[in-house]
Amino acid sequence: MQSYPSKSVEKAVEQISKLPGIGKKSALRLALHLLKQEELFTLQLVDALTKLKSDTKFCKTCHNLSDEVECNFCSSDNRDRHILCVVEDFRDVMAIENTHQYHGMYHVLGGLISPMDGVGPADLQIESLLGRLDGTITEVILALSPNMEGDTTAFYLNRKLSSFNLTVSTIARGVPIGGELEYADEVTLGRSILNRIKQG
Amino acid sequence: MQSYPSKSVEKAVEQISKLPGIGKKSALRLALHLLKQEELFTLQLVDALTKLKSDTKFCKTCHNLSDEVECNFCSSDNRDRHILCVVEDFRDVMAIENTHQYHGMYHVLGGLISPMDGVGPADLQIESLLGRLDGTITEVILALSPNMEGDTTAFYLNRKLSSFNLTVSTIARGVPIGGELEYADEVTLGRSILNRIKQG
Numbered sequence: 001m002q003s004y005p006s007k008s009v010e011k012a013v014e015q016i017s018k019l020p021g022i023g024k025k026s027a028l029r030l031a032l033h034l035l036k037q038e039e040l041f042t043l044q045l046v047d048a049l050t051k052l053k054s055d056t057k058f059c060k061t062c063h064n065l066s067d068e069v070e071c072n073f074c075s076s077d078n079r080d081r082h083i084l085c086v087v088e089d090f091r092d093v094m095a096i097e098n099t100h101q102y103h104g105m106y107h108v109l110g111g112l113i114s115p116m117d118g119v120g121p122a123d124l125q126i127e128s129l130l131g132r133l134d135g136t137i138t139e140v141i142l143a144l145s146p147n148m149e150g151d152t153t154a155f156y157l158n159r160k161l162s163s164f165n166l167t168v169s170t171i172a173r174g175v176p177i178g179g180e181l182e183y184a185d186e187v188t189l190g191r192s193i194l195n196r197i198k199q200g
Numbered sequence: 201m202q203s204y205p206s207k208s209v210e211k212a213v214e215q216i217s218k219l220p221g222i223g224k225k226s227a228l229r230l231a232l233h234l235l236k237q238e239e240l241f242t243l244q245l246v247d248a249l250t251k252l253k254s255d256t257k258f259c260k261t262c263h264n265l266s267d268e269v270e271c272n273f274c275s276s277d278n279r280d281r282h283i284l285c286v287v288e289d290f291r292d293v294m295a296i297e298n299t300h301q302y303h304g305m306y307h308v309l310g311g312l313i314s315p316m317d318g319v320g321p322a323d324l325q326i327e328s329l330l331g332r333l334d335g336t337i338t339e340v341i342l343a344l345s346p347n348m349e350g351d352t353t354a355f356y357l358n359r360k361l362s363s364f365n366l367t368v369s370t371i372a373r374g375v376p377i378g379g380e381l382e383y384a385d386e387v388t389l390g391r392s393i394l395n396r397i398k399q400g
Binding site for chain 2: 003004007012018019021028029033041042044045051054057066072089090097098
């Protein structure tokens with residue numbers, strides 16, 4: 001049991017340490033840092049956190065984070081409207097955008113099917129995904145994490161998507177570029193042999 | 201250059217990543233966590249941060265953090281007013297209190313002398329320390345970090361305190377309890393031999 005020098009410090013540490021990956025010690029260090037800074041520093045932080053919650057919207061079409069009712073991708077004229085990439089959350093959109101290899105549309109599920117965590121298909125944006133398949137979209141790419149939840153969700157979506165007249169693909173799995181073969185785990189390496197790509 | 205899905209997320213990431221030890225990736229993870237929580241979660245955090253800055257005072261006597269004009273130690277009747285422990289900041293007070301071995305008063309310098317960082321004696325609560333030495337205090341313990349800044353500050357304080365009629369001591373340095381001798385660094389081990397304690 002720590003004895004904090006002041007109630008306000010204790011309260012701040014309590015709230016800060018509720019954030020994921022921040023323990024009491026880190027929270028105390030952050031609180032001390034804030035106390036040492038000018039008032040403006042805290043004001044700006046508090047303002048940004050308040051606005052994060054109040055100003056951030058979810059795009060009505062793809063459910064990506066957005067400042068407007070429709071996100072930059074859905075309202076853009078420069079994206080390929082025939083291809084749709086399904087991802088778990090907005091960080092995946094950012095990661096894919098950073099590759100500069102994809103120019104189609106997105107659909108953010110808002111999670112993955114996970115019976116362990118009580119997340120079922122109805123908790124995800126799956127109905128609205130199916131609602132977008134009006135014939136314009138000819139290919140759906142499932143870009144989900146290569147783990148149990150991702151595979152379960154992909155399996156479920158595959159079944160749902162089979163009744164539509166479109167191509168369903170998943171992102172390639174294999175040895176990461178720059179990695180050394182001997183350090184690749186056997187599942188990944190095995191998959192990379194099964195899914196080998198014919199040359200020329 | 202990341203392309204954030206919304207201005208409010210970008211702004212929040214920018215402010216959160218100004219905190220020490222939190223990079224852009226962690227800030228983004230924290231922002232996503234906040235977005236996924238109830239509004240109340242952010243409100244409580246923002247409230248605690250605001251109050252941290254507005255409600256936390258510095259004790260007028262020892263400069264420890266406090267909710268009142270005078271801190272719990274300075275206003276307490278149960279502390280030994282003859283002995284004064286000089287520390288760098290309030291986390292040291294908490295660390296010493298957690299040992300339950302000390303029952304005297306404290307004095308928080310608010311930093312250590314560090315010419316590299318432009319911190320001189322005038323930037324610390326040294327004048328007010330000397331002002332407290334009115335004859336009641338018979339021993340001053342220097343509990344400063346065992347590094348260059350701590351040693352410089354201790355040297356400076358030793359000289360200043362030499363004109364007062366009191367005992368000046370420093371916390372013992374030596375091998376940490378529970379540690380193994382062979383892993384102790386040579387400076388610490390050497391010091392622990394020089395400062396050996398006679399038995400019986």
